[in-house]
Amino acid sequence: MAQRGRPRDAETDDRILRAALEQLLAYGYGGFVVDKVAEQAQVAKTTLYRRWPTKDHLVVAVIARMQDDVTVPDTGDVHADLIDYAEQIALGLNRMRRAGREGEADDASAGVVAELVAAAARHPDVGALVRTLFARRNELVLELIDRARRRGALRSDTDPGVLFDQLAGALYYRLLVTGQPIDRSYAERLVTGALRGVLPPRES
């Protein structure tokens, strides 16, 4: 009772999340142990569990922190900005794909991201957390697209949500389902293709 209303200790959160990210990258989802994170961050287990009650909650928090590190550029060139954004997402996904599996042969595995997706499907509260997190981050890109639409750089009837799904969706689909590589060159082909469309130029 006495602790209620006390401001959260941001420095402690930060130390825990940094330790958690290190553990996640080193051991992957399967080898990620919450008690080890508490040990490395030098906090009491109870402190950690009060903030994040399960391993899944802690992993979601780590992913949220990583997402906050992704910048959404707005240079006025929506084509270039979307390529930069898509490349950053690809880098983050590749980092999580390799977590705990450095040097292993199965480079097509989706790794941590797939486990997170399954945890979100299994536990309604983790699912709600993940969806809130993505909605909040994706909103920044939807706004970028809509600003480009309003200044006439994109068609006036552009649906930002559909365009966004095409871009983020393609990257996640390759990671989670087909296992195909995602890199800068793919981000360029993807964004260019999605903006330009595939209909032949009208006869003049």
Place this chain on the structure above:
Amino acid sequence: MAQRGRPRDAETDDRILRAALEQLLAYGYGGFVVDKVAEQAQVAKTTLYRRWPTKDHLVVAVIARMQDDVTVPDTGDVHADLIDYAEQIALGLNRMRRAGREGEADDASAGVVAELVAAAARHPDVGALVRTLFARRNELVLELIDRARRRGALRSDTDPGVLFDQLAGALYYRLLVTGQPIDRSYAERLVTGALRGVLPPRES
């Protein structure tokens, strides 16, 4: 040794896979029990395990069977054909999303598909199986897109793989990550947007 080379019993396979699909739809991934499938299909457990050594292998086989039921139409109208295809994928994904959870409140959960994606990430052989399965099915749509390109219905520089990723990716992304609904109306907006692109018409 005596059994080696004996033709597989297609009728038995069929009975097992039908029972497995029923169990999966009724109980979802978590409640799916291989022994129950053997019981319902009236086959010896050893018969089933010889064909599919784990629950994950059996679930992949069920999904493969469902995918084989998806037709890839080719009416000569690539726009309409892709909408029909995307709608069928959405229907299948929604069916798997609800598996074992009829009447539950958390309709945004990705359900079985998320568990399959995680199993593919966890077990290299399941991952290879899933990727082979999707590559084989997706090839039919890549060919549909390429035929449209060759007859001039799509730009000559259309990249079928990138266009396909935009469509399938958007559907899986909504299912697995944002939990947004996927239906006929979304399939229409998605395919129309991807074909047309979002660049404004050139000034004339």
